[in-house]
Each structure stands twice: as structure tokens, then as C-alpha cells.
């Protein structure tokens with residue numbers, strides 16, 4: 117049933133929000149991520165949802181970010197009640213539509229009960245049979261058209277209609293908290309997507325190009341064992357405003373001139389249209405149960421050039437192209453790392469799995485950082501470090517020495533930012549190798565390709581990076597070009613063994629900006 121599945125998705129989002137709460141109320145808690153039977157938050161809630169035949173009840177607390185969820189119509193729909201006193205949700209009852217609170221019915225005279233109740237029962241049975249018949253017809257029709265056929269859900273007419281993604285994600289249509297759509301709309305959009313082709317395989321699932329109302333979207337399908345990455349990405353996109361051109365969660369691709377040249381220096385395939393505005397970044401997150409297994413989807417803007425890793429395999433760059441990629445990545449990283457205060461603010465975020473496969477190349481040849489499944493968040497005000505609940509670790513090849521030697525201070529947010537900088541240096545090296553200087557360019561190779569096997573073990577990497585203290589060899593030809601030799605210097609300053617000696621993202625951004633100016637080509641501000 118729609119309500120049940122959507123309830124489960126919503127519940128998942130609420131559940132994970134617990135880790136981010138820094139509130140005052142003590143509430144009863146039985147969501148899976150509560151280690152103890154209580155949690156602290158701004159309000160306590162009880163929720164109830166119906167999935168198939170079974171009813172799920174949950175108790176927990178909402179953090180500040182989801183406070184307004186207590187009031188909205190979406191919450192009423194799912195059967196959620198909030199209350200404002202310590203442990204007030206411990207015995208709070210909640211009734212879904214169709215259920216009745218016990219009370220006056222018990223006082224009805226016996227005769228009335230004996231006649232009216234069976235009659236009502238019969239009526240209800242007839243209504244259920246009719247509903248079942250109608251659903252069966254709908255289901256068969258939908259089955260014939262594949263997943264896209266679920267567009268016939270009654271929600272379509274009222275919520276999505278014939279909108280484009282641009283319409284849906286307009287300024288007046290957001291939840292007001294994160295970067296995403298209201299949960300019900302997210303779910304409706306998700307159910308109307310037809311999967312077209314598999315475009316990427318990460319370590320934890322597959323990414324497909326899907327089509328929604330004629331527009332391409334990317335659908336990341338998480339394997340059920342990587343549920344925590346789906347929780348984390350969903351949480352970040354739904355609770356944090358991540359509007360930035362160089363982060364996949366941004367609302368729009370760079371506007372105006374940002375994308376104006378997308379076919380100008382292009383490859384002549386003419387795949388993008390100049391007229392239509394590009395759809396936004398994060399679109400929806402959805403959880404459904406199918407054939408007794410859980411399917412976790414994350415739907416984002418589709419980037420036809422794929423990952424930076426894919427792009428570098430087939431594309432050689434000039435100095436300006438190299439600098440554009442490098443600058444756009446560092447702009448995205450600065451935005452992640454910085455905490456912004458105020459209602460439109462965001463916590464500081466460290467990525468923890470930065471690599472060329474987790475960076476996408478947009479149609480304007482700028483990059484955006486993707487795959488936030490391992491990110492950690494930090495708020496200075498509450499000094500709360502949210503490392504999530506994900507058993508996944510970063511990619512060994514890109515691990516900083518302190519991660520490989522297990523010396524990293526895991527309780528200190530700054531440590532995670534420094535590991536991102538190490539990885540950024542490696543990505544910069546990958547880009548620089550693919551840049552033509554003096555007519556010479558190297559083939560694409562991953563970092564440490566010459567000293568570790570193709571799927572290096574933790575021990576392989578530890579020996580190279582910690583024991584031998586090796587860093588990738590910087591090609592000599594880079595030093596005959598002013599921009600490339602400056603980039604080589606930046607790389608080296610990302611690779612100090614001591615994390616505190618490494619450059620900050622902001623420092624790198626400033627250096628690259630100066631370099632861009634020296635090329636005398638106006639670059640987009642970020």
C-alpha cells in the first residue's frame with residue numbers, strides 16, 4: 117500500500133535524524149538506531165504505518181531540523197504525533213485512519229451492536245472486495261508498462277501532474293529544511309521512473325540512467341547490505357541545504373553562462389540541448405519493499421559525462437581544462453568543509469571517500485562531488501560530531517597515512533577534513549597526468565598504480581604510504597608550465613605525512629583562483 121511504503125521511507129529518514137539531534141527532551145525510543153531505549157531531541161514522537169498486513173509502531177525524537185515535520189500534512193498522513201514533555205511519547209497512543217480509539221463504542225446497547233456491527237462488517241467486506249478488484253486491474257496495467265507504469269498511482273494527478281523536474285524543484289516547493297522535495301513527492305517521482313541502462317557500478321550498488329517524464333535522471337540503487345550509505349546520503353540531502361554548483365546535491369547546474377558553453381568546446385555529439393534548463397541535483401530518495409527484499413533508491417541529476425575517472429580515461433586536457441576541473445572540485449570541497457550559520461546554514465561536512473570515481477563531470481566541464489554515503493558532519497555550536505552509523509570505510513588506495521596507521525583522531529572533526537585533502541592531492545595528480553604539456557601526455561593511471569596491485573589490501577597500502585612514506589611521482593614535464601608546476605606544488609602540500617602540515621581546502625581554492633586569473637580567462641566565482 118502506498119501509505120505503508122512511504123511511511124517506511126519516511127521513518128527511515130526520521131530514524132537516522134536521531135544521530136543529529138542535540139536537544140533537551142528525553143523521549144522513549146525504539147527505532148533501530150537507538151542504542152538505548154531513550155533519545156534526546158526537540159520533540160518526542162510516536163508514529164505508526166501500515167505495510168501490507170502488518171503495522172509498525174515507532175517512538176523516538178526529532179532533531180531541530182525536522183521539528184516542523186510535526187505539523188505538516190505529510191506527518192498526519194503517515195500517522196505521527198508529537199509531544200513536548202520528557203518521555204511524553206512513552207504511552208502516547210495513535211490511531212491510523214480506519215482504526216478507532218476505544219471509548220463510546222463500548223457503551224452502545226447490546227442490540228444495536230448485534231445488528232449494526234455485522235451490517236457494517238458486510239459493507240466493509242464488499243468495499244474491500246471492490247478495492248481489491250480495482251487494485252488488481254491497476255496492478256496488471258502497471259505491470260505491462262514496467263515500473264514507469266506506476267505513474268497511475270492516484271498521487272500522480274495531485275502531486276506530480278505533468279510537471280517537469282524544474283517545476284517541482286522550484287523555490288516554493290521544497291520541504292524548507294534540506295535540499296529535497298517533500299517526502300510524498302519524492303516517492304511519487306521515484307515510482308514514475310523507468311530504468312534505461314546501467315551507467316556505473318560503485319562498490320556498494322549500481323547507478324542507472326532512468327527516465328522521468330522524458331528527462332534523464334540518475335538512479336543509485338543501493339544493495340541492501342549498504343543500507344547505511346543510503347540512510348546517510350538521504351539524511352544529508354534531506355536535512356542539509358547543499359546548494360552548490362560543485363556538489364551533486366545542488367539545486368541547479370551553474371546558471372547563466374555556467375552552462376552556456378556546454379556545447380562550445382564539446383565533443384560534437386550535441387547530446388545536450390541549450391534551450392532546456394538542466395534539472396537540479398538531488399531529486400528524491402525512496403525505499404520500497406519488493407518480493408520481500410528492500411529496494412533503496414537515490415535519485416539525482418544525471419551527468420552524461422559520468423565520473424571524473426571515466427572522463428579522464430578518454431579525455432586529454434589542456435592547462436585551462438585541467439585548472440577548471442581542479443578548481444571546481446576544490447570549490448565543492450570548501451563548501452562541504454565549511455560550517456554556515458543561520459537558518460540557511462549547514463554543518464561542516466567531511467567527505468571521507470573523495471576519489472575520481474566519486475566526482476562527476478558536468479556538461480559545462482566543471483565537476484561536482486558525489487557519493488556522500490560516508491560523510492561526517494560537525495556543528496561548532498553544539499560541538500556535535502556525527503560520524504553516522506556506517507560500517508563502510510573509505511577506499512584504501514586513497515587513504516591518508518594516519519588512516520592506514522590507525523593513528524587518526526576519530527573524535528576530532530578536523531582529522532577527517534585532512535584526509536579529504538590527502539585524497540584531493542591524489543585526484544589532482546590523476547588530472548595533471550592527463551594534461552598535455554609540450555605535446556606530451558600520459559595514459560590514465562590510478563594513484564600508486566606502479567607500487568600496489570589493482571585491488572590493494574590495507575596492508576599493501578600501509579607499507580607504501582606509512583612505512584616507505586611514498587607519494588606518487590610527479591611527471592617532470594609539469595615543471596615546464598607555470599600553471600602545472602603550481603599545481604604540482606599544491607599536490608605535494610596535500611601529501612605531508614603530518615595532517616596538520618597539509619593545506620586547507622580554502623588555501624588551495626585561493627591559490628587556484630590566482631592561477632585562473634593569471635590565465636586571463638574569467639572563471640566562474642564559487
Ligand code: ADP
Nearest residue numbers: 316318319320321323334417418419423473487
Ligand atoms: P557508490 O556509492 O556505489 O560508490 P557512486 O555514487 O559513487 O556509488 O556512483 C558509482 C558510479 O556511478 C560513479 O562512479 C559514476 O560512474 C556513476 N554515477 C553516479 N552518479 C551519477 C550521476 N548522477 N550521473 C551519471 N553517472 C553517475
Ligand code: MG
Nearest residue numbers: 318473474487
Ligand atoms: Mg562511490
